[in-house]
Amino acid sequence: MTIDGEYTFRAPRETVWELLQDPDVLVKALPGAKKLERIGEDRFDGIMRVGVGPVTAAEWSVNVQLKDLVPPESYAMQMEGKSPLGFTRGTGTVTLVAEDEATTRMHYHGDVQLGGKIAGVGQRLLDQVAKLLARQGLEALNREVEARLAR
Amino acid sequence: MNRSYVGQSVPRNEDRRLLTGQALFVDDVQLEGMLHVAFLRSDHAHALIRGVDVSAALARPGVAAVYTAEDLGDYWRPGPLLVPPPPVEGLTFNEATQVPLAKEKVFHVGEPIALVVAESRYVAEDALADILVDFEPLGAVVDPEAALAPDAPILHTQFGTNLAAHVVQGHGDYEQAKAEADLVISRRFLYDRGAACALENRAVAARWDPKAEELTVWDTTQAPIPIRNGLARMLGLLESQVHVVAPFVGGGFGPKIMMFYPEEVLIPWVAMKLGQPVKWTEDRQENFYATTQERGQVHDAEIAVTQDGRILGVRDFFLHDTGAYDSYGLTVPINSQCTLLGPYSVPSYHSEFKAVFTNKITVTPVRGAGRQHGVFVMERLLDLAARALGMDPAEIRRRNYLGNEAFPYNHQIIFQDFSPLFYDSGDYLPALETALETIGYDSFREEQRRMREAGRHIGVGVVSYIEGTGIGPYEGARVTIDPSGRVRVATGLGTQGQGHYTAFAQVVAEVLDVDVEQVHVTTGDTREFGWGTGTFASRGAVVAGSACHAAAQAVREKILAMAGRVLEAVEEQIELSDGHVRVRGAPERSLSLGELARMANPLRGAVKPGTEPGLEATAYFGPDRGSTASGVHAMIVEVDPETAMVEIKRYVVVHDCGRLINPMIVEGQVQGGVAQGIGNAFYEKLIFDDSGQLLNASFMDYLLPTALDVPRVEMAHRETPAPMNPLGLKGVGEAGCIPTGAAFAQAVEDALPEYGLEILEIPLSPNRLFSLLEDAHDH
Numbered sequence: 001m002t003i004d005g006e007y008t009f010r011a012p013r014e015t016v017w018e019l020l021q022d023p024d025v026l027v028k029a030l031p032g033a034k035k036l037e038r039i040g041e042d043r044f045d046g047i048m049r050v051g052v053g054p055v056t057a058a059e060w061s062v063n064v065q066l067k068d069l070v071p072p073e074s075y076a077m078q079m080e081g082k083s084p085l086g087f088t089r090g091t092g093t094v095t096l097v098a099e100d101e102a103t104t105r106m107h108y109h110g111d112v113q114l115g116g117k118i119a120g121v122g123q124r125l126l127d128q129v130a131k132l133l134a135r136q137g138l139e140a141l142n143r144e145v146e147a148r149l150a151r
Numbered sequence: 152m153n154r155s156y157v158g159q160s161v162p163r164n165e166d167r168r169l170l171t172g173q174a175l176f177v178d179d180v181q182l183e184g185m186l187h188v189a190f191l192r193s194d195h196a197h198a199l200i201r202g203v204d205v206s207a208a209l210a211r212p213g214v215a216a217v218y219t220a221e222d223l224g225d226y227w228r229p230g231p232l233l234v235p236p237p238p239v240e241g242l243t244f245n246e247a248t249q250v251p252l253a254k255e256k257v258f259h260v261g262e263p264i265a266l267v268v269a270e271s272r273y274v275a276e277d278a279l280a281d282i283l284v285d286f287e288p289l290g291a292v293v294d295p296e297a298a299l300a301p302d303a304p305i306l307h308t309q310f311g312t313n314l315a316a317h318v319v320q321g322h323g324d325y326e327q328a329k330a331e332a333d334l335v336i337s338r339r340f341l342y343d344r345g346a347a348c349a350l351e352n353r354a355v356a357a358r359w360d361p362k363a364e365e366l367t368v369w370d371t372t373q374a375p376i377p378i379r380n381g382l383a384r385m386l387g388l389l390e391s392q393v394h395v396v397a398p399f400v401g402g403g404f405g406p407k408i409m410m411f412y413p414e415e416v417l418i419p420w421v422a423m424k425l426g427q428p429v430k431w432t433e434d435r436q437e438n439f440y441a442t443t444q445e446r447g448q449v450h451d452a453e454i455a456v457t458q459d460g461r462i463l464g465v466r467d468f469f470l471h472d473t474g475a476y477d478s479y480g481l482t483v484p485i486n487s488q489c490t491l492l493g494p495y496s497v498p499s500y501h502s503e504f505k506a507v508f509t510n511k512i513t514v515t516p517v518r519g520a521g522r523q524h525g526v527f528v529m530e531r532l533l534d535l536a537a538r539a540l541g542m543d544p545a546e547i548r549r550r551n552y553l554g555n556e557a558f559p560y561n562h563q564i565i566f567q568d569f570s571p572l573f574y575d576s577g578d579y580l581p582a583l584e585t586a587l588e589t590i591g592y593d594s595f596r597e598e599q600r601r602m603r604e605a606g607r608h609i610g611v612g613v614v615s616y617i618e619g620t621g622i623g624p625y626e627g628a629r630v631t632i633d634p635s636g637r638v639r640v641a642t643g644l645g646t647q648g649q650g651h652y653t654a655f656a657q658v659v660a661e662v663l664d665v666d667v668e669q670v671h672v673t674t675g676d677t678r679e680f681g682w683g684t685g686t687f688a689s690r691g692a693v694v695a696g697s698a699c700h701a702a703a704q705a706v707r708e709k710i711l712a713m714a715g716r717v718l719e720a721v722e723e724q725i726e727l728s729d730g731h732v733r734v735r736g737a738p739e740r741s742l743s744l745g746e747l748a749r750m751a752n753p754l755r756g757a758v759k760p761g762t763e764p765g766l767e768a769t770a771y772f773g774p775d776r777g778s779t780a781s782g783v784h785a786m787i788v789e790v791d792p793e794t795a796m797v798e799i800k801r802y803v804v805v806h807d808c809g810r811l812i813n814p815m816i817v818e819g820q821v822q823g824g825v826a827q828g829i830g831n832a833f834y835e836k837l838i839f840d841d842s843g844q845l846l847n848a849s850f851m852d853y854l855l856p857t858a859l860d861v862p863r864v865e866m867a868h869r870e871t872p873a874p875m876n877p878l879g880l881k882g883v884g885e886a887g888c889i890p891t892g893a894a895f896a897q898a899v900e901d902a903l904p905e906y907g908l909e910i911l912e913i914p915l916s917p918n919r920l921f922s923l924l925e926d927a928h929d930h
Contacts, residue, residue: 054851084280086194089288113842115260116194120439120848
């Protein structure tokens with residue numbers, strides 16, 4: 001499954017970059033995120049609770065490794081998740097472009113593989129759910145950014 | 152004999168129990184202290200197992216035990232090769248059979264890695280989530296062609312290849328036939344995977360009685376006796392210490408003849424290990440991953456014909472996807488290879504297949520068992536040849552049928568029963584003519600034209616098939632006159648809805664002249680009858696039915712001999728009718744069979760030396776070769792080219808399964824088979840992604856045809872008696888589903904002549920047909 005998209009933040013690029021590296025912020029923004037902590041340089045462990053369509057939500061233990069960081073422009077990541085519903089593995093890239101001093105455009109691209117029950121039962125809905133989760137997460141991040149700028 | 156039961160549609164003896172909910176299914180088995188099992192199954196199609204940590208699962212309240220491959224010790228060993236490869240010269244076969252629990256590597260999604268035993272299934276399922284498996288994912292092999300590419304990941308590394316088998320068979324000189332042909336048609340045909348989707352999933356329950364030193368296993372298997380024998384061997388018990396019961400089973404269709412499934416090996420072992428009864432019932436989602444499937448093949452086939460449509464030869468190269476293991480040997484591809492020849496005279500045949508391992512669920516026979524593929528390829532080639540020659544599809548078949556003088560006919564290739572492919576009998580042309588007449592073939596073109604003027608697209612398809620049925624090695628039966636006067640029959644088969652309790656009762660009732668309802672049949676209980684192989688290959692009625700017949704004949708002889716002694720008459724004067732023996736011309740000298748049975752088992756006094764007690768006999772039947780059923784399917788479809796939806800308007804089956812025991816049961820078999828065939832043709836397809844993940848493992852996404860999609864089949868029976876058994880029986884279990892795809896393809900093409908469509912793949916779907924129509928339109 002491929003997830004591609006763009007999102008525009010009303011904030012300077014440096015601010016967006018900082019947010020994206022801050023697990024305390026991400027845990028609030030990511031849908032279903034219960035826990036996210038830095039366990040090493042550019043390495044995060046977390047727990048998310050996600051279900052898809054007919055598949056009851058389950059807890060996913062997630063490990064994310066950030067790579068090729070070019071602050072504040074771009075980074076790549078490698079992600080693995082496991083749950084009783086199956087597994088997910090993927091890679092992604094995030095690029096931040098400063099449209100102007102107060103606007104940042106994000107391009108994101110992910111290639112995700114799913115396995116197990118989640119693939120067998122949820123497949124039909126996965127694309128839509130992934131897009132929806134991405135959008136919800138980014139909107140939550142944007143709210144966080146705006147709140148931070150307003151302080 | 153005064154009455155005739157064979158050939159009558161008597162109501163089924165088993166229906167009272169089934170319809171009132173009194174029939175025992177494995178999941179109904181509830182025993183005190185029973186524990187429940189759930190299996191941890193691989194999420195990966197191909198991966199190394201670096202480690203399994205079950206500590207958290209063991210700590211969960213309510214969990215009794217957790218086992219991995221390591222815990223099985225010496226009990227862990229690969230399963231048996233169920234069917235060895237047939238004796239074909241130059242054959243290659245690489246044997247890789249399933250294991251009870253994956254140890255170092257998983258080969259398909261759903262392969263079991265660990266099992267949890269707990270006080271309830273709920274707790275067991277929850278505990279599965281506590282188990283941590285450290286996988287190292289490997290590249291997956293999904294497409295059978297890609298499996299043989301030089302850089303493909305290898306499943307079973309000991310072979311250094313994904314090739315499971317290579318078999319070449321044939322007769323005559325195809326190259327010469329081709330050189331002499333007026334027309335050669337060559338195409339690639341695809342047949343993809345589906346699931347059997349029995350109403351009842353698999354289930355196993357087991358109890359070890361330490362005082363009796365006896366293991367009882369309830370299993371949804373189609374082969375209870377081989378399961379008993381194998382369990383005894385594996386567990387170090389005598390066969391007499393293992394009692395296997397296959398009670399009522401809600402549909403078999405082939406996957407339940409596979410053995411040994413990991414669950415069948417493990418549940419009895421757990422029951423013995425823990426000293427408590429244990430049960431596992433497969434859920435529907437598990438069924439998609441844990442029960443064997445069928446049908447992925449790719450054929451590159453060619454037919455050489457003369458200008459007047461006579462077949463000179465056929466050549467076929469095909470790949471057979473055997474999935475992760477090849478425990479069932481080569482039954483499926485050998486059936487494809489043999490059944491392709493159909494009811495036709497094919498003077499030269501070259502058929503070569505390679506079976507390949509893929510990271511998908513193991514392939515074993517599913518109703519039809521490879522026959523579909525062969526029929527699809529042959530019937531499509533004939534259709535394409537007919538089109539190229541401007542000949543009617545029915546006519547090209549007519550011109551190529553084996554004539555009645557041809558039987559017995561030897562195709563000079565080896566069939567799944569290891570004997571030459573040998574047609575015992577057949578009468579093909581009248582079946583075709585009956586089908587054409589029933590469906591109104593002659594007037595159809597006129598109707599088709601009228602409908603076209605009204606903007607509607609209807610088409611007709613008519614195809615032929617043969618079905619090798621009733622193969623050996625043997626089955627047996629014991630017939631006993633109960634002192635109550637009722638008759639007990641026991642046979643070793645398992646029953647999955649075929650009406651054995653009635654069909655076998657009819658055979659026995661006719662010989663002994665008692666009411667069918669007075670004949671009590673037991674199947675699938677190894678204590679009742681301990682010799683036999685199982686229910687498969689449309690052989691129950693033919694092989695076990697013939698054994699029932701022989702045992703009943705032997706009992707009849709005993710009855711007449713004993714009645715002669717007791718009634719003081721010569722045997723020839725004894726008349727057996729209506730559950731009584733009488734002296735001819737002296738009706739007052741009469742005894743009921745129950746009275747006679749009691750006298751045959753005296754408590755005191757002396758009997759003649761050599762006398763066996765009771766009125767009982769056991770007999771076996773083992774045919775040298777199977778019997779060849781055949782038939783014609785015809786259907787009329789209406790296609791909406793805008794939506795690519797297809798409605799089946801009429802469906803006609805003219806089949807010949809020799810002498811019929813119970814026409815109603817035969818009709819049920821055919822109707823059910825057609826429903827599965829229609830599912831296979833237009834609805835059902837298992838979809839795997841590039842990494843071997845099954846993407847439609849539920850009935851939300853895996854489409855089964857509904858009652859709305861399956862018309863009531865119009866049937867005509869033809870009875871060409873089989874010469875190989877005393878009742879003239881042939882099997883009919885798979886007849887309904889074998890040629891359905893081929894008939895469907897022909898009918899859809901016929902409905903849309905302007906598209907010049909060539910349907911070379913099954914299953915279709917509305918989506919797939921839509922894109923085929925788009926492609927045809929673009930050309």
